[in-house]
Amino acid sequence: MLERSSSLSLQVLRPKPPVKWAGGKTQLIPQLEPLFPKKEYNLYIEPFVGGGAVFFHLLPHQAVLIDSNEELINFYLVVRDSLEELLRALRKHKNTREYYYSIRALDPQELSPVERASRFLYLNKTAYNGLWRVNSRGQHNVPFGRYKNPKIVDEPNLRLVAKVLRNARIICDDFSRVLEFARPGTFVYLDPPYYPLSDTANFTGYTPDAFGPKDQKRLAAVFRELDRSGCLVMLSNSDTPFIRELYSGYDIQVVYARRVINCRPDRRGPVTELVIRNYR
Numbered sequence: 001m002l003e004r005s006s007s008l009s010l011q012v013l014r015p016k017p018p019v020k021w022a023g024g025k026t027q028l029i030p031q032l033e034p035l036f037p038k039k040e041y042n043l044y045i046e047p048f049v050g051g052g053a054v055f056f057h058l059l060p061h062q063a064v065l066i067d068s069n070e071e072l073i074n075f076y077l078v079v080r081d082s083l084e085e086l087l088r089a090l091r092k093h094k095n096t097r098e099y100y101y102s103i104r105a106l107d108p109q110e111l112s113p114v115e116r117a118s119r120f121l122y123l124n125k126t127a128y129n130g131l132w133r134v135n136s137r138g139q140h141n142v143p144f145g146r147y148k149n150p151k152i153v154d155e156p157n158l159r160l161v162a163k164v165l166r167n168a169r170i171i172c173d174d175f176s177r178v179l180e181f182a183r184p185g186t187f188v189y190l191d192p193p194y195y196p197l198s199d200t201a202n203f204t205g206y207t208p209d210a211f212g213p214k215d216q217k218r219l220a221a222v223f224r225e226l227d228r229s230g231c232l233v234m235l236s237n238s239d240t241p242f243i244r245e246l247y248s249g250y251d252i253q254v255v256y257a258r259r260v261i262n263c264r265p266d267r268r269g270p271v272t273e274l275v276i277r278n279y280r
């Protein structure tokens with residue numbers, strides 16, 4: 001398993017997740033920590049890696065990171081494989097409204113992987129609320145954030161990120177690819193787009209395709225398959241009867257999250273979330 005304490009330099013200089021990501025788990029880490037496996041594991045797989053808060057916390061020796069968001073995966077690949085070029089591209093950015101909209105208007109498909117990763121990080125650091133949101137045609141549509149001094153180039157952190165990504169296989173695909181890599185003794189952490197608490201709270205807009213009840217059922221089937229294959233499996237999701245029912249029979253723990261995406265002040269308090277595991 002990742003020797004969480006074997007690499008002293010990484011322990012002391014633990015990288016921060018390099019992007020701000022909706023549903024990011026950074027604030028939940030203290031509550032998740034006691035729920036991670038105590039047993040050793042030989043491989044870590046995170047099929048909805050997003051901003052990677054759990055991966056960057058655990059620092060596994062060997063990992064497979066999967067996400068269906070092409071921009072995000074391209075970014076991780078470029079940080080790992082072409083960091084110097086990326087740093088040069090990032091240093092050229094400017095924090096003005098006109099420049100922001102000119103970069104936002106670029107079609108990422110027409111850019112080189114480095115330019116694409118540079119645009120992705122720039123928009124992530126300067127867009128309103130750091131959100132990455134796309135419309136039905138897959139175009140980024142978040143307004144300029146007007147931050148005074150956004151940290152677009154955090155070179156020391158990007159260097160640490162590149163270093164830990166060297167131990168990772170990074171894949172843009174559907175979460176079900178996890179089945180190809182999982183073997184007995186693998187630890188899999190699943191953090192999908194959450195099942196909505198109510199019909200109006202359906203923020204699943206990470207990619208043009210929403211993550212509906214059918215996907216949640218497909219995911220529960222993958223969870224059971226991983227369980228049967230001898231993996232240690234942990235999953236986060238919303239505290240709803242639908243999710244409790246899908247995973248009945250497994251260990252279900254409750255954690256408390258601070259919610260920010262709610263316009264109704266009476267619903268802004270802590271919200272319970274579920275952590276489901278096939279081990280104790």
Ligand SMILES: C[S@@+](CC[C@H](N)C(=O)[O-])C[C@H]1O[C@@H](n2cnc3c(N)ncnc32)[C@H](O)[C@@H]1O
Nearest residue numbers: 023024025048050051052053068069174175191
């Ligand atoms: C809740 S976020 C994960 C947040 C992450 N744990 C973090 O700390 O930042 C869910 C992620 O699932 C990805 N996703 C959505 N549908 C997917 C699918 N079918 N297969 C793989 N990833 C998917 C989204 O792009 C998003 O990054």
